[in-house]
Amino acid sequence: MRIIIFLYSILFSATLSAQIIGKVTDTKGQPLPYVNIYLQNSYIGTTTNDDGNYSLNISEKKEYKITFQFLGYKTMNKTVTPSALPYILNISLEEETTSLEEVVLNTTEDPAYRIIRNTIAQRKENLEKLSEYTADFYSRGLWQVKDVPEKIMGQEVGDFDGMLDSTRTGIIYLSETISEIAFQKPDKFTEKIIASKVSGNDNGFSFNSAQSANISFYENTIELNAALVSPIANNAFSYYKYKLDGVFYEGSKLINKIKVIPKRPNDRIWQGYVYIVEDDWQLYGVELSTTGAAIQVPFVSNLMVKQNYKYDSTHNFWVKISQTVDFGFGLLGMKGDGRFIAVYSNYNFKPQFTKKSFTNEVLSFKPEANKKDSIFWKGSRPVPLTDEELRDYIKKDSIQTLRRSKPYLDSIDSKSNKPGILSLLAGYTYKNSFEKWSIGYEGPLPKINFNTVQGWNSMAGLTFNRWYDDNQTNTLSAAVRAEYGIAEDRLRFTANILRNFNWTDKLRLSLSGGSIVAQFNDVEPISPIINTVATLFFERNYMKLYELNFARIGFSQEILNGFHLYATVAYENRSPLFNTTDYVTIPFDDVSYTSNNPLAPNDFENAAIAEHNILKSKIIARINFAQKYFSNPDMKFNIGNNKYPELIISAENGAAVTESHYDYTQFEASVNQSLSLGNKGQFNYNLKGGTFLNGDGISFVDYKHFNGNQTRVGTSPNYTNVFNLMPYYDFSTHKSYFEGHVEHDFRGWILGKIPGINQLNLNLVAGAHFLGTEARKPYSEFSVGIDNLGFGKFRLLRVDYVRSFYNGGGYGAFIFGLKFLDLLGL
Numbered sequence: 001m002r003i004i005i006f007l008y009s010i011l012f013s014a015t016l017s018a019q020i021i022g023k024v025t026d027t028k029g030q031p032l033p034y035v036n037i038y039l040q041n042s043y044i045g046t047t048t049n050d051d052g053n054y055s056l057n058i059s060e061k062k063e064y065k066i067t068f069q070f071l072g073y074k075t076m077n078k079t080v081t082p083s084a085l086p087y088i089l090n091i092s093l094e095e096e097t098t099s100l101e102e103v104v105l106n107t108t109e110d111p112a113y114r115i116i117r118n119t120i121a122q123r124k125e126n127l128e129k130l131s132e133y134t135a136d137f138y139s140r141g142l143w144q145v146k147d148v149p150e151k152i153m154g155q156e157v158g159d160f161d162g163m164l165d166s167t168r169t170g171i172i173y174l175s176e177t178i179s180e181i182a183f184q185k186p187d188k189f190t191e192k193i194i195a196s197k198v199s200g201n202d203n204g205f206s207f208n209s210a211q212s213a214n215i216s217f218y219e220n221t222i223e224l225n226a227a228l229v230s231p232i233a234n235n236a237f238s239y240y241k242y243k244l245d246g247v248f249y250e251g252s253k254l255i256n257k258i259k260v261i262p263k264r265p266n267d268r269i270w271q272g273y274v275y276i277v278e279d280d281w282q283l284y285g286v287e288l289s290t291t292g293a294a295i296q297v298p299f300v301s302n303l304m305v306k307q308n309y310k311y312d313s314t315h316n317f318w319v320k321i322s323q324t325v326d327f328g329f330g331l332l333g334m335k336g337d338g339r340f341i342a343v344y345s346n347y348n349f350k351p352q353f354t355k356k357s358f359t360n361e362v363l364s365f366k367p368e369a370n371k372k373d374s375i376f377w378k379g380s381r382p383v384p385l386t387d388e389e390l391r392d393y394i395k396k397d398s399i400q401t402l403r404r405s406k407p408y409l410d411s412i413d414s415k416s417n418k419p420g421i422l423s424l425l426a427g428y429t430y431k432n433s434f435e436k437w438s439i440g441y442e443g444p445l446p447k448i449n450f451n452t453v454q455g456w457n458s459m460a461g462l463t464f465n466r467w468y469d470d471n472q473t474n475t476l477s478a479a480v481r482a483e484y485g486i487a488e489d490r491l492r493f494t495a496n497i498l499r500n501f502n503w504t505d506k507l508r509l510s511l512s513g514g515s516i517v518a519q520f521n522d523v524e525p526i527s528p529i530i531n532t533v534a535t536l537f538f539e540r541n542y543m544k545l546y547e548l549n550f551a552r553i554g555f556s557q558e559i560l561n562g563f564h565l566y567a568t569v570a571y572e573n574r575s576p577l578f579n580t581t582d583y584v585t586i587p588f589d590d591v592s593y594t595s596n597n598p599l600a601p602n603d604f605e606n607a608a609i610a611e612h613n614i615l616k617s618k619i620i621a622r623i624n625f626a627q628k629y630f631s632n633p634d635m636k637f638n639i640g641n642n643k644y645p646e647l648i649i650s651a652e653n654g655a656a657v658t659e660s661h662y663d664y665t666q667f668e669a670s671v672n673q674s675l676s677l678g679n680k681g682q683f684n685y686n687l688k689g690g691t692f693l694n695g696d697g698i699s700f701v702d703y704k705h706f707n708g709n710q711t712r713v714g715t716s717p718n719y720t721n722v723f724n725l726m727p728y729y730d731f732s733t734h735k736s737y738f739e740g741h742v743e744h745d746f747r748g749w750i751l752g753k754i755p756g757i758n759q760l761n762l763n764l765v766a767g768a769h770f771l772g773t774e775a776r777k778p779y780s781e782f783s784v785g786i787d788n789l790g791f792g793k794f795r796l797l798r799v800d801y802v803r804s805f806y807n808g809g810g811y812g813a814f815i816f817g818l819k820f821l822d823l824l825g826l
Contacts, residue, residue, distance in 0.1 A: 020056040020082065022089040024048050024068060032070055032093060034324050034341070036308045040065040040077070043135075043310075043345045046382040047322050053384045061085065069308060071275065071285040072096055075250055098246020098257050112242035112258045115276050119232045122281035127218045129317045131185040134351045136178070138343040138382050139208040142389065143173040145336035152332045163200075163396075171392045173338075174199035175206040178380055182351065187643075188358040189214075193365045195372045195380065200396030200403075205370055205632040209363050213323065213342045215305055217274070217286060221678040224303070225295045226747055228268045229679045231260045231288070239269050247278075253311070254278035260288065266761045267752045268294055268679055272304075282318045284309050292329075293761045296747070298793035299331035315349055331793060343382045360561055362639070363630040409433040437466045442481065449528040452541040452593055454517060455487025455581040471634050473503040483516070487581035492516060503635040506564075510554035517577065518548040520598055520608070521705035525728060527715055534711050535593075536585040542710050542728060544598040546609060546701065549573040562627030562638075566620040574614070574701055576607030598729035599700065608700045613657040616702075620650040645673035654702055661697030664734070666690060666704070672720065681747040681763075686720040687740045695734035703732040706739060706771060714798065714817040718743050723769050723781055724815045725804040735774035743767035745787060763787040765800065779806045787817070796820040 024035045031052025038045025039056075048054045058064060061082050066089075068076040073093040080089060148168040164170040178195040182188075191210045198204030220234055221227035229239045241261040248255050256276045262269040275285035286307040292300030304326045309318040323342040329335070351357075372380075385393070402408050410433075417430050427443040444458035451457070461481030468474040478497040484490070494514030501507040519526065531543040552570035559565050579596050594601035597608045625644035630637040640646075648670045656662035668690030675683045690704060708726035716722065720741040746764040751757050769781040785800030798817030803810060 112244040454485025457485040513551035
């Protein structure tokens with residue numbers, strides 16, 4: 001380790017030859033982090049790190065006029081003429097003395113309101129000044145955890161692959177990027193990363209991006225999971241109160257320091273200070289914070305954004321040159337904090353864009369971007385590393401070769417491969433990390449369920465996984481599983497193999513077959529765990545099943561950006577099943593089990609289908625118009641485009657092996673979209689329509705089944721694909737159909753304004769649902785609910801009152817949403 005530190009010191013010294021370096025402190029000698037330092041009349045600059053250290057890259061020994069700017073402190077200008085490089089320049093900044101002496105105080109209104117009104121009036125013009133540009137961008141992200149428990153919910157946490165020290169504290173993510181960015185209003189953006197560094201992984205690609213760091217308070221809302229209202233938004237006076245805290249001068253410019261005070265603490269709001277330039281009505285700086293409650297990420301305790309702006313005399317406006325985002329978090333006994341630094345330089349506000357300047361690829365990496373050496377980084381990063389960050393790089397870079405070695409990987413595997421007390425019941429995995437494979441045993445305990453066809457049932461299996469690269473983008477997986485139902489006394493087997501070739505066009509091939517118990521609706525609207533509870537404790541056996549013996553081939557690929565193709569061909573044998581048990585934990589006198597026939601719930605003798613064989617094929621095209629995406633040499637991450645809906649078109653064909661009346665063709669199309677309406681919430685819709693050709697004599701299995709819900713329990717994040725009061729199979733059809741779902745989550749826009757209730761941080765949700773089929777009268781539902789219910793940091797509950805309307809009648813009931821079941825895959 002001493003040798004490595006010595007080598008780093010040599011590299012450090014070798015690259016200081018063209019730098020002005022130093023430390024910035026306050027008058028008491030305390031270091032000042034994130035002070036902006038730049039050469040006057042240019043965008044060449046840097047920022048101090050957490051320790052107050054800086055390094056300013058220069059090219060010649062000549063006179064330089066350097067500005068040191070930091071919110072809350074007096075701006076200092078220094079003129080230096082280095083006779084030798086590196087040149088050491090330490091600076092001490094004095095606190096800014098804000099004054100109200102020059103402000104004429106109005107007894108009825110604080111002067112801040114006049115300033116905010118003028119700034120709001122100038123907001124669009126200020127946005128227009130930043131309508132297009134190119135710039136250089138630097139970012140650094142850091143996450144660290146403290147006092148991590150050894151176990152969470154009974155599971156060993158480990159040491160995060162060596163990231164934690166003896167106090168179970170450490171940096172779990174440290175990364176840097178240097179990139180070139182371009183922007184053109186309203187939303188054209190591209191970023192080319194020329195250098196990327198991840199601590200402990202010399203092949204890693206950073207997750208930092210300029211687009212995710214683009215926080216503009218000139219916009220009406222700032223999207224941070226929720227849409228937060230800017231203090232200078234058009235409707236800001238509905239959310240904030242203001243107080244002029246003081247004024248000071250930046251040269252000849254008068255700067256107003258204004259305190260931003262939320263009217264309601266749990267609105268989607270900020271609090272803190274904005275600094276506004278008098279007469280220019282532009283931002284000079286921002287110090288604003290929000291909470292996890294406001295952005296509806298409960299495990300975040302606080303989030304602070306600090307921005308600094310520099311005056312551009314050529315274009316006569318103030319430009320953001322640095323930004324820091326600090327946050328704290330805590331969950332399940334684990335606490336930590338993080339920081340993302342962004343530095344902007346070399347702006348060009350008169351770029352010569354062409355039609356080819358912007359594409360759907362909004363982020364890309366130049367070749368060898370992750371291979372830049374320490375000399376490059378030392379000479380290029382505008383914000384020096386802190387001692388802690390330097391130690392983290394040294395530590396992790398020095399041991400990454402060790403961590404890839406066979407002895408180390410074998411030692412890690414040896415520890416994790418030890419079976420536990422419950423491995424026989426819960427499952428077990430044996431992994432060989434060096435050879436890149438694992439085998440697993442899936443125990444029956446997590447899969448225990450109950451239904452009236454099989455009785456108590458569970459599944460166990462063996463799995464095999466093989467990956468051919470370090471990022472596991474090229475993989476092979478296979479599994480064999482056995483399912484047994486006690487009351488039915490039947491053992492069934494399935495097997496599957498999946499080959500995933502890459503994460504760029506996501507080419508996948510699959511082969512599967514065996515015998516399973518399947519729901520008539522292959523979307524499986526009834527969760528096995530929900531059905532188990534409904535059956536055993538409420539004597540409601542809603543799940544209806546048949547036996548499927550099959551052999552299937554599958555294919556999927558993103559043929560073009562935004563155009564995904566899925567295809568399957570299967571030979572299927574379908575057989576009817578009947579109830580084999582009437583066991584119930586809590587019997588009810590006025591309730592009894594229904595038959596397994598979804599068409600005739602009281603007919604226990606006849607089945608909904610007769611045994612038959614069919615060759616079934618299906619092709620699905622999923623189209624995401626103008627899809628935006630990130631890419632690196634190994635992966636492609638699709639991020640969609642909220643301006644356009646997603647279109648899904650499918651064609652399904654059944655060719656009977658013996659009886660021709662089972663032949664059919666079905667076409668379906670759907671569009672869905674999620675629209676952000678700023679601080680007014682999120683609007684979602686999902687519209688579907690389809691028709692059958694030659695569908696009169698087909699099996700009930702091949703009908704179009706709609707996602708009903710009779711359990712009064714919702715399990716999805718939103719209800720844009722389900723009718724919460726509709727019986728599961730009453731409206732199944734083999735003719736033309738249309739269904740539509742709309743839902744709006746107000747995200748606190750209404751409830752956040754009601755005194756008392758706004759302290760609970762709840763969301764009002766309203767929805768409407770419609771179904772029309774050729775054979776039945778229309779069915780509709782309307783709902784109103786409360787989301788974001790829960791306890792402490794766990795907000796995964798929802799309650800809705802739903803009213804259904806059909807054939808002149810109506811029915812209402814409460815639906816209890818358990819969103820965590822969807823997260824757990826139950």
